[in-house]
Amino acid sequence: MKRFARISAVSVFSLTVGVGAALAASGPIKIGVQAPITGDYAGEGQGIENGVKLLANEQNAAGGLLGRKIDVVVCDDEGKPAQAAICARKLVNDGVIAVIGTYTSGAALAAAPIYSAANVIQTSDGTSDELTAKGWKTFFRNAPPxxxxxxxxxxxxxxxxxxxxxxxxxxxxxxxxxxxxxxxxxxxxxxxxxxxxxxxxxxxxxxxxxxxxxxxxxxxxxxxxxxxxxxxxxxxxxxxxxxxxxxxxxxxxxxxxxxxxxxxxxxxxxxxxIPSPENLPYKEAKKFLADYVKAYGSAPPSIYTFTNADGFRAVIAAIQATKSTDTAKLIPWLHNMKGFQGVTGPFSWDAKGERIGSPMAAFEVQADGSYKTVYPM
Structure with missing residues (x-):
């Protein structure tokens, strides 16, 4: 994966509030992926990138959104807070309306205030309780805190x-x-x-x-x-x-x-x-898993490829429902979304961006590396 080019330092305070709402009504709809594409957690980041690109390609093949193509813009934050802040500034400057990521809580905490200032939607697997305690209306959590x-x-x-x-x-x-x-x-x-x-x-x-x-x-x-x-x-x-x-x-x-x-x-x-991919009974999960294996030759590295797919699919649903890429319209829709059928099951987001409707389980690792649910039975 090519690393993004060096960019000029940009203070979060210099970002124009409402950048997410200012996208022209023509040209591609840009959605970012911020994840650790390299580094210790590269497997997770690459799974997130692959999943989002798979869904974007499917949407584009079906005619795109509002008659426009989806462009996925990727930034490698290496799972590190300092790099996460750089990625957030870059993606905002690139004109994304939403960002799928980050994987680590530290990276999410560094990026979230930048996205909030620019009114850019962020869906993330960061589980730190701090993330939904800051009042960032642009932050939506993909997993339980x-x-x-x-x-x-x-x-x-x-x-x-x-x-x-x-x-x-x-x-x-x-x-x-x-x-x-x-x-x-x-x-x-x-x-x-x-x-x-x-x-x-x-x-x-x-x-x-x-x-x-x-x-x-x-x-x-x-x-x-x-x-x-x-x-x-x-x-x-x-x-x-x-x-x-x-x-x-x-x-x-x-x-x-x-x-x-x-x-x-x-x-x-x-x-x-939350339940692992092979234990998800939903038809959306089975289709996504089959499509992913067909496209990339192996199964996703973990459940987080699936939860980030849910974040992407929810953003797409918001654009379709509002017939708009204006984040001032998309953000309230996402906060009021009820029972959205994700690949990880039906879920909603509350006023704080907390995901509602995610059961948890205890899995035992088997000799072949697969998982068996042992609690609750």
């Missing part, structure tokens, strides 16, 4: 599995620390016992020191709130150290690469997330 995931996780750990000695492990990212704190709080609220809480530096590769320390706490389970790139290594190294504790990972561990990184140790690991 950390607080909702934490409540479900606590139910699984404390009420379903009855673990007595729980360890919470996190990296230092906005997403992971927020989720870890929320899980810690929810577990204690359910009467659970967190015997230790610790942190890793993402990308370190060798986590034996912190795992050895945690092993001395004699945990029943290690809950990890970080990303699959580290989660797979942690699961493998737990087995190497002879740790008998179960492994439960937060939603960012739900990626095909987790099992590849963990190797045989992946079997039996539990991951908490």
């Amino acid at each position: 950390n607080s909702a995931e934490a409540v479900f996780t606590a139910q699984y750990l404390v009420k379903a599995k009855h673990y007595k000695r729980i360890v919470v492990l996190s990296d230092h990212s906005s997403y992971a620390t927020g989720l870890a704190d929320s899980v810690d709080k929810a577990v204690k609220a359910d009467g659970g016992n967190v015997v230790a809480k610790d942190y890793i530096t993402a990308g370190t590769q060798d986590y034996s020191a912190v795992l050895t320390k945690l092993k001395s706490a004699n945990p029943d389970v290690v809950y990890f709130s970080g990303y699959y790139t580290d989660g797979g290594l942690i699961r493998a190294q737990m087995e190497q150290l002879g740790m008998k504790a179960a492994f439960v990972g937060g939603d960012a561990n739900q990626n095909a690469a987790f099992a590849k990184i963990a190797g045989p140790a992946a079997k039996g690991a539990i991951i908490i997330n």
Whole structure:
């Protein structure tokens, strides 16, 4: 994937409010994709890009939107906040009316105020509760927030599995620390016992020191709130150290690469997330999955290809319903959208941009890397 050319530094304050509404009524309709196309989470970013381009190509083949072609403009934010801000400024200057992305919460927090100032719609997988607490009317979340995931996780750990000695492990990212704190709080609220809480530096590769320390706490389970790139290594190294504790990972561990990184140790690991692609019963999901495999030769890397597809499809539905690309009309429509049939199931967005209607589940990783739902049954 070619990197975008160097651009001049542009202050967020110099962006013209209402850029998203100012697109001329002719020429292509520009929709951005902001994702980590390179870097640690490149697999996720490439899946997001591929999914959006697949849907845009289908729409264009059917005549486009309002008689106009859709142009997908991609910017690689590498999953990093500083690069995310650069991408947001670039995409606004490119004249996009909406942006699908970002993948990480840190990147989303850096980009969201820029999109808000320009009145450009943003749909994102960022799960930090901060994202919908800032009053950004342009922000729409594609997945449940950390607080909702934490409540479900606590139910699984404390009420379903009855673990007595729980360890919470996190990296230092906005997403992971927020989720870890929320899980810690929810577990204690359910009467659970967190015997230790610790942190890793993402990308370190060798986590034996912190795992050895945690092993001395004699945990029943290690809950990890970080990303699959580290989660797979942690699961493998737990087995190497002879740790008998179960492994439960937060939603960012739900990626095909987790099992590849963990190797045989992946079997039996539990991951908490919204239903995985192969477990979605909706005809929209089955069609999207089949079309994706036909176009790219393999299945999407995770559920987040699907959730971002939902973000794109909702924006398209808003344009069709309002017969407009004016974001002043599109944004209220999206906030009032009810029961939209997404590839991940029916959902709505509330006044804060929070997604409503996303059930969660606990999945057990199988020997072949696939997932089996184990809770709720």
